Amino acid sequence: MNDFLLRINGSEMRVRAPGDESLLSVLRNRLHLTGTKYGCGEGQCAACTVLIDGQPQRSCLTQVSSVAHARITTIEGLESSGALSPVQQAFLEEEAFQCGYCTPGMVLAATALLREHPHPSEPEIVKGMDGNVCRCGTYPRIVAAVKRAAELQSKGDASHAG
Amino acid sequence: MPVNEIRERVHWFELDRRDFLKLCGGGLLVVLGGGTGLSQEAGHGFREHELPKEVSAWVHIDEDGRVTIFTGKVEIGQNIRTSLAQLVAEELRVPFDSITAVMGDTDLTPWDMGTFGSRSTPTMGPQLRTMASTARQMLVETAAQRWKADPATLVAADGRVTNPKSRQSLTYGEITHGEKLTQTVSGDPPLTPAIDWKIAGKPHFKVDGRDFVTGKHQYPSDIVRQEMMFGKMLRPSGFNATLASLDTSAVEKLPGVKVVRDGEFVGVAADDAFIAEQALAAIQAKWDVPAQISNKELFDYLRNNPERENGRPQPSSESESVSQAMASADVKLDQQYTVQYIAHAPLEPRAAVAEWNGDNLTVWTGTQRPFAVRDELAETFRISPTKVRVIMPDMGSAYGGKHTGECAVEAARLAKAAGKPVKLVWTREEEFTWAYLRPAGWIEIRSGVRRDGTLVAWEHHNYNSGPSAIDTPYSVAAKLTEFHPTKSPLRQGSYRGLAATANHFARESHMDELAHALNMDPLEFRMKNLNDPRLCAVFQAAAEKFGWGKTKPAAGHGFGIAGGVEKGGYVATCAEVEVNSAKKVRLRRVVQAWESGAIVNPNGLRNQTMGAAVQAIGGALFEAIEFRDGRILNPHFAQYRVPRFSDMPEVEIVLIDRKDLPSAGAGETGIVGLAPAVGNAIFAATGMRLREMPMAAGGEVKS
Numbered sequence: 001m002n003d004f005l006l007r008i009n010g011s012e013m014r015v016r017a018p019g020d021e022s023l024l025s026v027l028r029n030r031l032h033l034t035g036t037k038y039g040c041g042e043g044q045c046a047a048c049t050v051l052i053d054g055q056p057q058r059s060c061l062t063q064v065s066s067v068a069h070a071r072i073t074t075i076e077g078l079e080s081s082g083a084l085s086p087v088q089q090a091f092l093e094e095e096a097f098q099c100g101y102c103t104p105g106m107v108l109a110a111t112a113l114l115r116e117h118p119h120p121s122e123p124e125i126v127k128g129m130d131g132n133v134c135r136c137g138t139y140p141r142i143v144a145a146v147k148r149a150a151e152l153q154s155k156g157d158a159s160h161a162g
Numbered sequence: 163m164p165v166n167e168i169r170e171r172v173h174w175f176e177l178d179r180r181d182f183l184k185l186c187g188g189g190l191l192v193v194l195g196g197g198t199g200l201s202q203e204a205g206h207g208f209r210e211h212e213l214p215k216e217v218s219a220w221v222h223i224d225e226d227g228r229v230t231i232f233t234g235k236v237e238i239g240q241n242i243r244t245s246l247a248q249l250v251a252e253e254l255r256v257p258f259d260s261i262t263a264v265m266g267d268t269d270l271t272p273w274d275m276g277t278f279g280s281r282s283t284p285t286m287g288p289q290l291r292t293m294a295s296t297a298r299q300m301l302v303e304t305a306a307q308r309w310k311a312d313p314a315t316l317v318a319a320d321g322r323v324t325n326p327k328s329r330q331s332l333t334y335g336e337i338t339h340g341e342k343l344t345q346t347v348s349g350d351p352p353l354t355p356a357i358d359w360k361i362a363g364k365p366h367f368k369v370d371g372r373d374f375v376t377g378k379h380q381y382p383s384d385i386v387r388q389e390m391m392f393g394k395m396l397r398p399s400g401f402n403a404t405l406a407s408l409d410t411s412a413v414e415k416l417p418g419v420k421v422v423r424d425g426e427f428v429g430v431a432a433d434d435a436f437i438a439e440q441a442l443a444a445i446q447a448k449w450d451v452p453a454q455i456s457n458k459e460l461f462d463y464l465r466n467n468p469e470r471e472n473g474r475p476q477p478s479s480e481s482e483s484v485s486q487a488m489a490s491a492d493v494k495l496d497q498q499y500t501v502q503y504i505a506h507a508p509l510e511p512r513a514a515v516a517e518w519n520g521d522n523l524t525v526w527t528g529t530q531r532p533f534a535v536r537d538e539l540a541e542t543f544r545i546s547p548t549k550v551r552v553i554m555p556d557m558g559s560a561y562g563g564k565h566t567g568e569c570a571v572e573a574a575r576l577a578k579a580a581g582k583p584v585k586l587v588w589t590r591e592e593e594f595t596w597a598y599l600r601p602a603g604w605i606e607i608r609s610g611v612r613r614d615g616t617l618v619a620w621e622h623h624n625y626n627s628g629p630s631a632i633d634t635p636y637s638v639a640a641k642l643t644e645f646h647p648t649k650s651p652l653r654q655g656s657y658r659g660l661a662a663t664a665n666h667f668a669r670e671s672h673m674d675e676l677a678h679a680l681n682m683d684p685l686e687f688r689m690k691n692l693n694d695p696r697l698c699a700v701f702q703a704a705a706e707k708f709g710w711g712k713t714k715p716a717a718g719h720g721f722g723i724a725g726g727v728e729k730g731g732y733v734a735t736c737a738e739v740e741v742n743s744a745k746k747v748r749l750r751r752v753v754q755a756w757e758s759g760a761i762v763n764p765n766g767l768r769n770q771t772m773g774a775a776v777q778a779i780g781g782a783l784f785e786a787i788e789f790r791d792g793r794i795l796n797p798h799f800a801q802y803r804v805p806r807f808s809d810m811p812e813v814e815i816v817l818i819d820r821k822d823l824p825s826a827g828a829g830e831t832g833i834v835g836l837a838p839a840v841g842n843a844i845f846a847a848t849g850m851r852l853r854e855m856p857m858a859a860g861g862e863v864k865s
Contacts, residue, residue: 021436029392029435034384035377037558039509040590044799047509075377088375095367095765098773099239100374101509101558107375126807133799135509136239136559137776138769139810 009077019065035075046132049105056112075104090149098136220293227335234274236266241766253294266554276531280827356760356821365765382528383513393586394442396428400451400792409446456790469647487619487640491610499668502786510558511593512569517583528557535567562656594797600657603627628661670724670838700734704755708736720847724838730826735835759823774832782837
């Protein structure tokens with residue numbers, strides 16, 4: 001067991017855990033940040049996606065010791081002052097989910113994708129999101145939501161600029 | 163439908179075996195198996211479970227006018243939390259947002275058989291509408307008494323009763339003061355016809371949608387209790403294994419770990435999830451696994467192992483008339499079709515948190531049948547069902563795969579031994595291996611047609627996969643359809659649409675083959691033999707949107723069409739595929755038309771219908787469980803391929819709203835049209851007729 005000071009969603013959180021425990025397990029079982037989901041434990045479904053220094057990572061394959069000095073963003077950290085992020089807003093408006101279990105991972109993967117490609121083409125969306133599984137089959141709506149998020153984001157940027 | 167219920171119990175604790183007969187004799191045993199599927203079809207209870215007639219059991223209005231509805235149905239992504247609230251808001255005349263639904267809590271909601279069979283909309287819908295309508299009448303009558311007015315002159319709208327003459331007005335909360343609605347329903351109170359709906363019938367967003375995009379929603383696997391421990395189960399190294407040796411000495415020494423052994427039930431509970439995993443890994447166990455069959459022998463096995471001896475029926479009058487009709491046919495066809503076992507693979511695996519308080523047990527768990535799981539727990543621990551509470555937080559889906567209570571039983575057994583609440587979440591590998599599968603099947607179809615395209619003889623036999631939608635919707639004078647239950651080498655059970663997918667794949671592929679044999683257009687051939695106007699309408703709607711018969715496919719592309727009806731839902735699917743020179747299949751475009759009576763929530767229905775078509779791509783093209791000697795060989799997403807973004811065609815959904823017809827369920831039947839439409843399109847593109855699901859297991863089609 002080691003003590004870690006993790007920087008999660010802008011806050012510092014102290015946690016005692018074995019260094020080789022997965023970040024997913026630490027988030028869910030020690031910090032009760034249960035928005036990050038277990039789907040397979042082997043990096044194949046991406047339900048556990050979090051952002052590590054802005055990059056999408058599978059938290060189930062990430063050892064907690066390896067992110068001790070990183071900025072970690074989970075689904076709980078995307079709202080700012082009670083307002084949904086453009087990606088969250090777009091998923092809601094397109095209702096791009098059914099059971100919603102894959103949604104946190106999808107939202108974070110899409111957030112990272114839009115940082116890389118602010119105006120992604122459909123093939124870029126498919127390529128960027130292909131590691132994320134939605135077993136309910138809402139993929140077409142998720143693609144629509146990512147496109148809508150890109151629009152919301154560029155509108156937001158424009159209004160900030162103005 | 164007994165075949166689709168789970169007959170094998172996973173856990174028989176030592177205790178139970180000894181006392182099993184005593185239990186049966188005492189009349190406490192609640193039968194979970196055979197024959198349970200038909201119970202609530204007519205909208206009433208089952209055996210001792212009469213549904214309450216008191217409005218208060220279903221609807222409550224508090225002082226502030228907030229409405230709570232209670233139903234034993236559960237929300238698993240099919241969106242009935244939203245659509246049932248729309249129906250109640252409509253009948254009660256209250257704003258949609260004023261309604262909260264309590265669902266699937268065995269202490270709070272009326273008994274329910276379970277959420278399956280597309281029954282929520284056709285049975286729970288009218289049930290709750292009836293209660294809401296009765297409540298509304300009661301509110302109007304109470305206000306009328308208070309005002310000494312004629313109830314017929316009063317208006318109920320927007321959560322208020324108003325007297326238009328005197329301009330008096332009271333909110334529902336002011337009328338009830340939060341008291342129970344003591345009225346009992348008798349007869350059939352009038353329900354608002356769909357044509358007059360203002361809240362139902364309109365698109366609504368999913369209730370609590372915001373909680374799903376912010377991670378706030380708590381699924382069963384997210385539940386946390388004070389002092390909760392984490393469980394892990396030791397699994398046999400194969401099916402039908404016996405425990406040869408067990409050494410837990412290394413684990414007993416670990417601090418904060420409790421080892422639980424009860425017969426062949428072996429598990430651990432630990433203070434933290436990481437140590438629970440390490441403890442499980444430190445257990446030394448040897449299992450004897452008997453030799454068992456593999457995929458290679460599967461279909462021979464199904465044909466040769468009837469569930470009951472003499473399973474093959476004697477020649478009947480039907481089979482004689484089919485033989486005679488066949489003799490008069492110009493074209494005859496005799497083909498066989500197969501479907502493999504597939505897994506539901508809900509993204510949230512089975513999960514349960516169990517907490518004992520003396521003899522009282524509470525379990526939060528993901529299940530489609532909370533009351534059945536309650537009874538399973540009561541039976542296992544030999545306590546009265548009244549001492550068990552099962553709570554089902556809206557879960558990470560199921561698709562028919564979570565009818566059973568294994569995980570709840572395991573968590574409860576561990577918690578009982580540990581003396582603290584225990585959470586158990588199955589791993590993906592456990593979910594693939596120790597849950598249950600969609601049945602595999604062998605299907606034979608023999609048919610005869612006249613040269614003008616008239617179907618004259620039809621014989622359809624299904625071995626093991628199930629009887630759902632086995633009857634053909636096409637008009638044919640001489641027909642014989644038969645389901646042959648067989649033994650199954652793997653544990654099998656319910657699945658979205660049950661055997662309707664397999665039977666539609668066989669029938670609609672066969673119809674396509676007949677059309678080509680007659681040199682007729684596949685749609686024209688179907689229409690010639692169809693008398694069901696609703697099925698004709700979805701075929702026409704899909705064909706029109708797709709442009710069937712209007713455009714020619716590009717080189718290497720092919721168009722296919724298929725459709726059918728099951729559980730009151732009518733579906734037709736058109737597909738365009740591309741097969742390249744390496745025989746790789748790519749689904750390019752899908753148009754699916756759907757009709758299930760009056761639409762309650764077009765937004766939710768569109769989502770369900772599209773999701774069903776997308777999920778169907780897996781079973782059609784690549785999903786298959788591989789097994790050998792009692793082991794699943796591909797129990798991971800790396801090996802068991804499910805549909806992903808890159809598999810997506812362009813998908814268009816056409817909804818037909820029949821406000822003149824009762825609303826049917828829509829969670830399942832949307833899955834049945836895609837596989838045969840794709841198979842027929844592959845034939846059109848390549849001339850290769852594929853009769854095995856999945857059709858392109860390795861990515862390529864093979865003849």
